Amino acid sequence: MFFWLPAVSATASELILVYEPYTLGADMAGLVRTADSFFDQTQNSIEFQPVAEVGQFLEMLPEADYVVMPPWVYRQVGDEYDIEPLLVSERNGQKEYNKFILSGANGPGTEDDLAGSEVGMMRLGDVTEAVLNESFFAGGDDAYQFNIIDVSKPVDAVMAASFGQVEAAIVNSISFDLISEEQPQLVDDLEIIAESEAFSRPGLYSMGGSDEERIIDIFMEMEGSSTGQELLSRFQIDGWVIKNDF
């Protein structure tokens, strides 16, 4: 799925590319409208471009001046494109999140019993198994022993585990918290059987943009206006903070 939406204006000077598959949801047009409105109010000519698919994101990356993305993507492409972290997002005072393995009622008792199971999750591209092995299995090869069913959104993985269509689901705590808050009946019968180490939440990164201080200021002032707050709410965050240890 790829959304190519119109630029803010023909004279747009900076491109902010956004890839955040877990929280942005489907209303890309609404997101762009809110972002355009916010950047217009700050009197900055900025093109805000969300993409929904990692392949398209990587294709457009070289054209961007700034990027909003999860740290796991930064770890894969940061060196290649000389990307600098600027800010990290925060929600309820938390700058980090975890990944969970959730077992359904007929699922495995522990993460060590997953071999041969079907596990619903949003794949992270070719590195999926490697990331899972690093996150949950101490660098072993367990993630190659189960079948990953690639879903298009976290709630699909949770529903599938809840309804017994797969034995387990892997989602991050951001999605899990959201689903627990708004659809609690879907997680009633699920059990967290493994929790990864903490990851930083999605951040703002520079691709060598010309005026990083100005962009940092704009992002940090987002919570000061109602349009900015609406934009933060679409990202499901409370604000942006400086963090050095990405």
Add this chain to the structure above:
Amino acid sequence: MISKFFYGLAKTAFFALILTLMLPWQSYANNQETVLVLKSEDLRAYSEPAQAFERSLEGRENISVEIRDIELNLSQAREILREYRDNPPAVIFALGAHAAVVAMETAPDELGREIPFVFASVLEWEEYGFNTENSTGIKAQVPVQTLFAQSRMVIPDLERLGLIYSPESEARVTEAKAVGEEMGVEIVARRVEEPAEVEAAVEYLSNLETDAWWLPADPTVVTVDNFHYVREQAWNLDKPLIVYSESFVRAGGLVSVSINYHTVGSQAAAVVSDILDGAEVSELKMAEPVGTEFLGNSRVASTIGLDLTDSARFMDRVLDEIEGVE
């Protein structure tokens, strides 16, 4: 003439010797197993699962996935299968009813033996009499349980759901009533026998308390005229209308819940992996499709006084236009 005969014999023996010497190499090459994907035709419903299937099996060693299109043509299907006569595929993944029937009936003729097959995107699969010893598949309709759960993401207080159906969707409605009982969704259903009865059925439903209307895939009920009538009535009553495909969301339905083609391909790859690893096909039950393509229409939402901003977080896409409506 005799010398020509012996010359021919000698030539045959020579090539036989060469072939014998090549056997170890041939045997090495045979370690590579083929999974043949047969698409009924070039539609998104078949192409997208085929691509996802191929991508999901990329990491498996010694497997080559070959995707072929039979173009709804039996002769074409036979020609494709003949190409595999000397080295039959280990498994066939058939997309659509035509391809599945080819896998069941034509493949054994052309390949000299039955090949296990997995099928998907076959509506009413029970009617084809697939041999469950040799085949299994992914069902083609979203489970009602999933449909209700996703509908509640937009209509949290969904307790009474109105629907119109004909004998063609009787089984689906029976399932909906049973699942609805478990999930606290009462089905208020009106049965029609022919398309002309739908307007009266809509009038009947309009006078009952319901939280939303659902149009299941039912060719007797969902004609173009009937859809427009149902849509207008739903809008007039501020009633959320749940439909079953993107085209009906574009045309004025509030949300659609349909199978996710990409996930179906990924799911089929998991089943084929199990077969390649030695699982007995007869022990692999027909699977419910995992995941959905969940679409909403924000223009329709505004028309009936709903806001999709929060529920959009659980959707795949939100459309912002109604076809034919400015």
